[in-house]
Amino acid sequence: MADTIQLSRRSFIVGTGAAGLTIGILAACSPGGGETEPPIANGPPPPEVNAWVHIGVDDVVTIRIARSEMGQGTLTGLAQMVAEELECDWDKVVTEYPTPGENLARDRVWGDFSTGGSRGIRMSHDYVREGGAVARMMLVQAAANRWAVPVEECSALNSVITHTPTGDTVRYGEVAAEAAALEPPADVPLKDPSDWKLIGKSVNRLDTPGKVTGKQLYTADIVLDGMLNASVRAAPMRGGTLGSFDASAIADMPGVQSVVQVDDTAVAVVADTWWQANQALQALPIEWQPGEGSDYSSSAFEAELEAGLTTTGQTFPGNMAGDVETAFAGAAQTIEASYTVPHQNHACMEPMVAIAVWTPERCEVWCPTQNGESALAATAEAAGLPIEQCDVHKQLLGGGFGRKGAADYVTQAVLIAKQMPGTPIKLLWSREEDMQHGFYHPTTKARCEGALDADGNLLGLKIRLSGQSILSGLMPQALMNGMDPYVFQGLLPSGLDPRAEDQTLKYTFPALKVDHAMRNPPVRPGFWRGVNANQNAIYLECFMDELAHAAGRDPLEFRLAHLQDSPKLAAVLTAAAEGSGWGNEDGLSRGLSCFYSFGSYTAACAEVTVDEDGKLKMHRIVAATDPGYGVNPQQIDAQVAGSFVYGLSAMLHQEVTFENGEAQETNFHTYPSLTINEMPDVETIVMPSGGFWGGVGEPTIAVAPPAVLNAIFAATGKRMRHLPLKDQALR
Amino acid sequence: MASLKVNGKSVTVEADASTPLLWVLREHLGLTGAKYGCGIAQCGACTVHVDGQAVRSCVFPLDAVGEDSEITTIEGLSEDGSHPVQQAWVELDVPQCGYCQPGMIMAVAAMLEANPDATDEDIDYEITNICRCGTFTRVRDGVHLAKTKKA
Numbered sequence: 001m002a003d004t005i006q007l008s009r010r011s012f013i014v015g016t017g018a019a020g021l022t023i024g025i026l027a028a029c030s031p032g033g034g035e036t037e038p039p040i041a042n043g044p045p046p047p048e049v050n051a052w053v054h055i056g057v058d059d060v061v062t063i064r065i066a067r068s069e070m071g072q073g074t075l076t077g078l079a080q081m082v083a084e085e086l087e088c089d090w091d092k093v094v095t096e097y098p099t100p101g102e103n104l105a106r107d108r109v110w111g112d113f114s115t116g117g118s119r120g121i122r123m124s125h126d127y128v129r130e131g132g133a134v135a136r137m138m139l140v141q142a143a144a145n146r147w148a149v150p151v152e153e154c155s156a157l158n159s160v161i162t163h164t165p166t167g168d169t170v171r172y173g174e175v176a177a178e179a180a181a182l183e184p185p186a187d188v189p190l191k192d193p194s195d196w197k198l199i200g201k202s203v204n205r206l207d208t209p210g211k212v213t214g215k216q217l218y219t220a221d222i223v224l225d226g227m228l229n230a231s232v233r234a235a236p237m238r239g240g241t242l243g244s245f246d247a248s249a250i251a252d253m254p255g256v257q258s259v260v261q262v263d264d265t266a267v268a269v270v271a272d273t274w275w276q277a278n279q280a281l282q283a284l285p286i287e288w289q290p291g292e293g294s295d296y297s298s299s300a301f302e303a304e305l306e307a308g309l310t311t312t313g314q315t316f317p318g319n320m321a322g323d324v325e326t327a328f329a330g331a332a333q334t335i336e337a338s339y340t341v342p343h344q345n346h347a348c349m350e351p352m353v354a355i356a357v358w359t360p361e362r363c364e365v366w367c368p369t370q371n372g373e374s375a376l377a378a379t380a381e382a383a384g385l386p387i388e389q390c391d392v393h394k395q396l397l398g399g400g401f402g403r404k405g406a407a408d409y410v411t412q413a414v415l416i417a418k419q420m421p422g423t424p425i426k427l428l429w430s431r432e433e434d435m436q437h438g439f440y441h442p443t444t445k446a447r448c449e450g451a452l453d454a455d456g457n458l459l460g461l462k463i464r465l466s467g468q469s470i471l472s473g474l475m476p477q478a479l480m481n482g483m484d485p486y487v488f489q490g491l492l493p494s495g496l497d498p499r500a501e502d503q504t505l506k507y508t509f510p511a512l513k514v515d516h517a518m519r520n521p522p523v524r525p526g527f528w529r530g531v532n533a534n535q536n537a538i539y540l541e542c543f544m545d546e547l548a549h550a551a552g553r554d555p556l557e558f559r560l561a562h563l564q565d566s567p568k569l570a571a572v573l574t575a576a577a578e579g580s581g582w583g584n585e586d587g588l589s590r591g592l593s594c595f596y597s598f599g600s601y602t603a604a605c606a607e608v609t610v611d612e613d614g615k616l617k618m619h620r621i622v623a624a625t626d627p628g629y630g631v632n633p634q635q636i637d638a639q640v641a642g643s644f645v646y647g648l649s650a651m652l653h654q655e656v657t658f659e660n661g662e663a664q665e666t667n668f669h670t671y672p673s674l675t676i677n678e679m680p681d682v683e684t685i686v687m688p689s690g691g692f693w694g695g696v697g698e699p700t701i702a703v704a705p706p707a708v709l710n711a712i713f714a715a716t717g718k719r720m721r722h723l724p725l726k727d728q729a730l731r
Numbered sequence: 732m733a734s735l736k737v738n739g740k741s742v743t744v745e746a747d748a749s750t751p752l753l754w755v756l757r758e759h760l761g762l763t764g765a766k767y768g769c770g771i772a773q774c775g776a777c778t779v780h781v782d783g784q785a786v787r788s789c790v791f792p793l794d795a796v797g798e799d800s801e802i803t804t805i806e807g808l809s810e811d812g813s814h815p816v817q818q819a820w821v822e823l824d825v826p827q828c829g830y831c832q833p834g835m836i837m838a839v840a841a842m843l844e845a846n847p848d849a850t851d852e853d854i855d856y857e858i859t860n861i862c863r864c865g866t867f868t869r870v871r872d873g874v875h876l877a878k879t880k881k882a
């Protein structure tokens with residue numbers, strides 16, 4: 001067996017002249033894992049019909065996908081949308097990723113590459129479908145021209161164009177070259193949703209086969225000619241920098257080629273194999289310089305969060321309605337509760353990884369990224385080259401969850417490669433590095449107060465959020481007069497921030513005050529699947545449960561009484577409750593929650609038991625979601641169940657704590673992820689009501705933890721308000 | 732120099748005796764199906780078979796592999812993806828990102844080889860692989876579907 005996997009199809013020439021380096025690299029563009037390679041046809045392939053569609057003479061339809069696939073199924077969903085309008089044979093569809101460099105060179109013809117915020121489909125559905133429709137119209141026009149008949153007499157179905165009066169037919173592949181030469185039509189009507197055949201259908205994913213045979217390549221599996229491997233270590237304490245290291249101490253270790261300073265904070269060992277590089281790195285004597293934040297202790301920071309809950313100092317108003325003070329003054333009963341949600345790490349199954357090749361003329365990168373364009377910008381910046389002389393070949397992500405929207409690992413790979421011109425460098429992070437250098441889910445606390453009248457009606461609600469703002473850490477330019485509106489995700493009023501209309505509160509309360517005391521620890525925050533909806537749903541939905549019980553009312557009825565202005569959220573809540581048999585006396589304890597985020601309506605009913613020793617068993621969660629349109633219901637089901645694993649892992653087991661600026665959880669033994677024996681059955685009710693496009697990958701994560709926490713209370717009478725549950729007695 | 736039997740073929744590798752089997756497979760033999768996820772036997776992404784047993788190859792040093800041991804990786808589980816577990820996985824679209832799945836499939840295949848009638852309790856006990864995408868409901872369904880299939 002050869003050391004180098006011989007990869008076919010595409011050859012990238014890196015550099016120029018005699019120093020030029022040819023890299024035999026595959027199918028960097030074939031996310032389906034080699035199995036989707038179109039058969040090679042005779043003669044030169046026809047040009048693309050348009051940017052979205054290429055059709056070979058063999059009728060293979062290649063659909064271009066701008067967004068990243070990281071498991072969430074966007075690749076297949078987007079292909080379904082193009083194919084719907086294209087009227088092509090679905091069995092002949094393959095996909096490829098255009099590179100961000102190509103996008104740049106073509107005036108961003110594929111639009112935005114960024115894949116986060118559950119936006120992959122909902123923000124591109126129109127132009128993607130239009131891309132398919134334009135291609136179909138050009139193909140039909142080409143056939144009409146060939147037959148010299150009016151285009152109105154022709155129709156397309158299943159990659160075949162028919163001239164209706166004569167019954168003549170021609171295949172797409174036969175007219176693709178002629179179609180490509182035509183002007184695209186100006187007026188492109190799209191199908192009415194009631195005519196969709198492929199959108200809304202549970203087709204199988206296009207990228208599954210390679211994932212069960214080992215043929216699917218991820219970045220770490222790619223081998224380039226002459227490639228060396230790197231393992232990196234950055235200062236483990238927040239704010240730390242690299243002081244010194246003694247390269248001579250490891251120079252003789254097997255395979256070691258070079259020890260390079262990456263930047264002010266990190267050092268890398270480059271070796272023949274990654275195992276050698278990582279072994280040598282562990283043996284490398286390194287002195288770190290502490291800096292700002294190097295004394296950070298998350299347990300000490302709890303006191304600051306706590307103080308934020310009651311501060312009369314600066315707070316940002318998020319959602320104010322009615323006269324909340326009068327409501328509390330006139331209450332027959334007030335209740336109060338505080339909750340805590342800790343830092344989390346993404347811990348993608350695939351650690352950070354990137355391959356870079358640098359020459360003075362050109363830099364190319366292969367990497368998993370949720371944002372090809374920002375990875376390209378990072379490449380160019382680190383390479384010190386004009387962006388036109390760089391490109392990024394996006395690979396399938398082994399999970400992203402928000403982590404791989406950042407390009408820190410890309411920058412590192414390029415900075416290493418730049419010190420070894422012409423040599424491809426594969427940088428792979430150890431899991432320990434991944435745990436130490438995350439973009440962590442912010443830590444927050446909330447204090448909730450409710451005012452009830454003598455009849456159990458809610459008069460007013462206050463929610464004080466205290467904790468970290470993601471925007472102030474990552475993109476302070478997006479703050480509104482210092483306020484981070486995204487902190488209020490799912491609790492926002494309509495109209496406060498036009499960027500967040502898909503994250504508003506759907507309950508109507510007579511009086512409401514939601515505000516935020518910003519408390520930023522020296523930990524870089526990140527967008528972690530579901531983002532702030534995770535904790536906000538716990539705060540709101542657990543407290544709604546507490547209010548219902550204080551009011552002596554049924555938690556379902558109590559919620560519905562405040563959903564009079566949101567029939568859609570009421571509908572999913574009712575569906576989840578009924579689907580689970582809410583009110584049944586069958587030995588199971590049930591808990592509810594509902595939430596609106598990323599433009600979708602979601603609800604869950606959890607069924608649990610807690611035994612006498614306080615051992616939790618989650619039997620089943622019935623979930624309902626209304627994402628407006630559902631492109632592939634079986635994949636929506638997969639995302640619901642998958643998001644529950646992510647959210648429940650955090651609720652049950654996971655937190656990242658910091659002492660002396662260092663993350664204390666270094667691998668899965670101290671940051672355990674939920675396993676199959678803990679996994680409840682998940683029954684997903686997909687109920688798209690049409691007329692809007694909501695997200696799928698993230699919204700449902702928010703409803704699982706509060707539903708389970710409320711079910712635990714139903715079982716035990718004890719409220720669990722501080723996460724994770726690990727080490728806490730449930731009874 | 733060590734001699735190994737991988738996917739039915741005898742091979743020799745030039746690697747330090749302490750090198751974990753995972754990295755021998757990935758970096759010396761070009762068999763990249765088994766994945767690195769943790770390096771400390773916690774996640775199962777690196778699972779391969781040694782004499783039919785599922786082992787976490789990231790902590791299995793080269794010199795612990797006997798010369799006559801039969802090593803099977805995901806690439807050698809079947810010639811063409813026709814192993815019952817692979818068939819079931821395709822039918823149910825079990826993988827999401829897929830990164831954990833070679834290990835998951837190898838763990839399931841070893842379990843079913845030893846226990847073709849594996850129950851839910853067996854699955855709970857035997858399958859301890861981590862999947863951050865959260866494919867567990869389909870993994871469970873996939874095991875039960877695979878039991879009904881023939882190679």
Ligand code: FES
Pocket residue numbers: 766767768769770771772773774775776777778787788789790
């Ligand atoms: S990589 Fe071997 S168990 Fe995680």
Ligand code: FES
Pocket residue numbers: 071349398399826827828829830831832861862863864865866
């Ligand atoms: S499918 Fe992505 S980690 Fe399991």
